[in-house]
Amino acid sequence: MSGTREAIAAARRLVVKVGSSALTTAGSGLDVARLDALVDAIAERVARETQIVLVSSGAIGAGLAPLSLGKRPRDLATQQAAASVGQLALAHAYAESFGRYSLTVGQVLLTSDDVVRRSHYRNAQRTFSRLLALGAVPVVNENDTVATEEIRFGDNDRLAALVAHLIGADALVLLSDVDGLYDGDPRGGATRKLTEVLSESDVDGISVGMSSSGLGTGGMVSKLAAARTAAGAGIPVLLAAASEASAALTSASPGTAFAPADTRLSARRFWLGYAADTTGKLRLDDGAVTAVVRRRRSLLAAGITGVDGEFQAGDVVDLVDAKDRPVARGVVAFDATELPELIGRSTPELPEEQRREVVHADDLVPLRP
Numbered sequence: 001m002s003g004t005r006e007a008i009a010a011a012r013r014l015v016v017k018v019g020s021s022a023l024t025t026a027g028s029g030l031d032v033a034r035l036d037a038l039v040d041a042i043a044e045r046v047a048r049e050t051q052i053v054l055v056s057s058g059a060i061g062a063g064l065a066p067l068s069l070g071k072r073p074r075d076l077a078t079q080q081a082a083a084s085v086g087q088l089a090l091a092h093a094y095a096e097s098f099g100r101y102s103l104t105v106g107q108v109l110l111t112s113d114d115v116v117r118r119s120h121y122r123n124a125q126r127t128f129s130r131l132l133a134l135g136a137v138p139v140v141n142e143n144d145t146v147a148t149e150e151i152r153f154g155d156n157d158r159l160a161a162l163v164a165h166l167i168g169a170d171a172l173v174l175l176s177d178v179d180g181l182y183d184g185d186p187r188g189g190a191t192r193k194l195t196e197v198l199s200e201s202d203v204d205g206i207s208v209g210m211s212s213s214g215l216g217t218g219g220m221v222s223k224l225a226a227a228r229t230a231a232g233a234g235i236p237v238l239l240a241a242a243s244e245a246s247a248a249l250t251s252a253s254p255g256t257a258f259a260p261a262d263t264r265l266s267a268r269r270f271w272l273g274y275a276a277d278t279t280g281k282l283r284l285d286d287g288a289v290t291a292v293v294r295r296r297r298s299l300l301a302a303g304i305t306g307v308d309g310e311f312q313a314g315d316v317v318d319l320v321d322a323k324d325r326p327v328a329r330g331v332v333a334f335d336a337t338e339l340p341e342l343i344g345r346s347t348p349e350l351p352e353e354q355r356r357e358v359v360h361a362d363d364l365v366p367l368r369p
Contacts, residue, residue: 001251001252001253002196002257002259003259004196004236004257004258004259004260005238005251005252005253005257006252007170007171007236007260008171008173008236008237008238008252008257009250009251009252010170011050011169011170011171011236012049012050012051012170013050013051013052013053013132013167013168013169013170014045014050014051014052014053014169014170014171014172014173014249015052015053015054015055015160015163015164015167015169015171015172015173016042016052016053016054016055016173016175016249017054017055017056017057017156017157017159017160017172017173017174017175017226018038018054018055018056018057018058018175018176018242018245019057019058019156019157019175019176019177019242020057020058020060020061021176021177022034022038022175022176022177022242022243023035023038023056023057023058023061023062023090023242024058024061024062024064025061028065029061029062029063029064029065029066029086029089030058030061030062030065030086030089030090030093032093032097034242035093035094035097036097036100037243037245037246038175038242038245039094039097039098039100039101040246041245041246041248041249041250042054042098042137042245042249043098043100043101043103044246044249044250045249045250046101046103046137047101051132052137053128053132053137053138053140053163053167053169054094054137054138054139054140055140055141055156055159055160055163056090056094056139056140056141056156057141057156058086058090058141059082059083059086059087059090059141060072060073060079060082060083060086061086062085062086062087062089062090062093063081063082063083063084063085063086063087063089064082064086066085066086066089067081067082067085069082087109087141090141091105091107091139094139098137103135103136103137104134104135104136104137105136105137105138105139106131106136106137106138106139107138107139107141108124108127108128108131108138108139108140108141109140109141109142109143110124110140110141110142110143110159110163111142111143121166121267121271121275124166125166125167128163128166128167129167132167140159140160140163141156142156142159155222155226157174157222157223157225157226158222158225158226158229160172160174160226160230161226161227161229161230161233161235161274162229162274162275164230164235165230165233165235165265165267165270165274166267169235170235170236171235171236171237171238172226172227172230172235172236172237172238173237173238173240173248173249173252174223174226174227174237174238174239174240175240175241175242175245175248176223176239176241176242177241177242178220178223178239178241179193179240179241179244179254179255180193180194180195180239180240180241180254180255180256181193181194181197181203181206181220181223181224181227181239181256182194182206183206184206193256194256195255195256195257196256196257196259197227197231197256197257197258197259198259199259200228203224203228206224223239227239227256227258228258229274230258230260231258231259231260231261232261232265233260233261233264233265233270233273233274234260234261234262234263234264234265235260235264236257236258236259236260237257237258237260238252238255238256238257238258239255239256239257239258240254240255240256241254241255265365269365272316272329272330272331272363272364272365273329273365273367276316276329277316278315278316278317278318278329279309279310279311279315279316279317280307280308280309280310280311280315280317280318280332280336281306281307281308281309281317281318281319281320282299282304282306282307282308282317282318282319282320282332282339282358282359283304283305283306283307283308283320283321283322283324284299284303284304284305284319284320284321284322284327285303285304285305285322286321286322287303288300288302288303288304289319289321289327291303292319292327292328292359292364292366293327293328293366296361296364296366297361298357298358298359298360298361298364299319299330299357299358299359299364300346300347300357300358301339301342301343301344301345301346301347301350301358302344302345302346302347304339304342304343304344304358305322305343305344306343307336307339307340307343309336310336311332311335311336312335312336313332313333313334313335314331314332315331315332316329316330316331316332317329317330317331317332317359319359319364326367327366327367328364328365328366328367329364329365329367330359330360330363330364330365331359331360331363331364332358332359333356333357333358333359333360334354334358338354339358342354342358
């Protein structure tokens with residue numbers, strides 16, 4: 001067994017994410033037998049003194065049948081209505097199922113605001129910490145009943161990666177209707193499953209598609225993105241089929257394992273890189289890209305070629321290269337209105353009160369390609 005799988009099997013604090021397609025069907029709604037099987041596997045792991053946070057999709061899917069909806073609605077209002085009905089059914093089902101093992105569950109509904117805003121982020125940390133200390137199993141979902149296109153996470157895979165770092169998890173397990181990461185669409189044949197992903201180069205050029213179930217918002221695209229986010233932040237990840245939950249949560253033997261980066265990002269740097277909302281862009285020349293990404297230096301006005309967006313000093317902005325690709329994120333030290341007259345100028349050329357870094361190295365996080 002690889003070191004990554006050993007770390008997942010031995011994790012003392014674990015985030016488990018399960019997708020809609022593993023819990024619900026379009027015609028019948030919530031599949032209680034599947035949910036019970038998942039809870040059986042989680043309860044077995046909890047009995048080994050592992051703290052588990054469950055990130056569960058399925059609220060909208062669970063609300064389809066009660067509302068006589070044949071498929072997942074496209075409009076936001078009907079999605080919110082289905083989530084309102086389905087979230088209650090889902091929470092009740094989890095409470096009953098975990099109750100078979102005398103385990104208490106706590107429902108935690110989040111919007112992206114809760115991890116984008118630092119004060120909300122800290123509040124969420126405290127809530128999770130207390131629930132786990134009291135021996136409860138937090139069950140997390142995006143708050144679909146109030147989320148809008150502007151504030152929603154978009155999929156629970158990303159939410160799970162953010163929660164894993166937020167609670168200081170030792171590992172992340174992503175469970176769905178696929179049994180791992182393939183180097184192409186497995187439905188087309190002639191593809192190979194990757195059992196271990198040791199570095200970014202292992203997934204370069206891999207083409208992955210969306211879920212075909214019609215129930216979820218993610219698919220392999222979002223799962224791969226979530227796995228790379230968590231692994232890049234120093235958290236080992238296992239991607240496996242929900243039908244293999246028991247093996248995934250005990251031996252960590254099935255699926256695809258993603259090795260973590262050598263260093264775990266601090267909470268602030270992770271927030272900057274993956275959770276914070278950005279309000280604009282700073283365009284960098286090639287020299288500035290090298291300084292910021294490879295040499296981990298501060299961004300100076302001389303390396304900026306353009307400014308996009310409306311932002312104020314203290315906001316988080318993307319730093320992009322000449323091809324408009326984000327290469328880093330950071331907290332900007334100037335308002336957007338101040339920068340046009342400064343860009344491209346060396347520090348000695350600037351007025352004395354403006355001779356400071358546009359983005360300080362301590363407030364800057366290079367992004368993985």
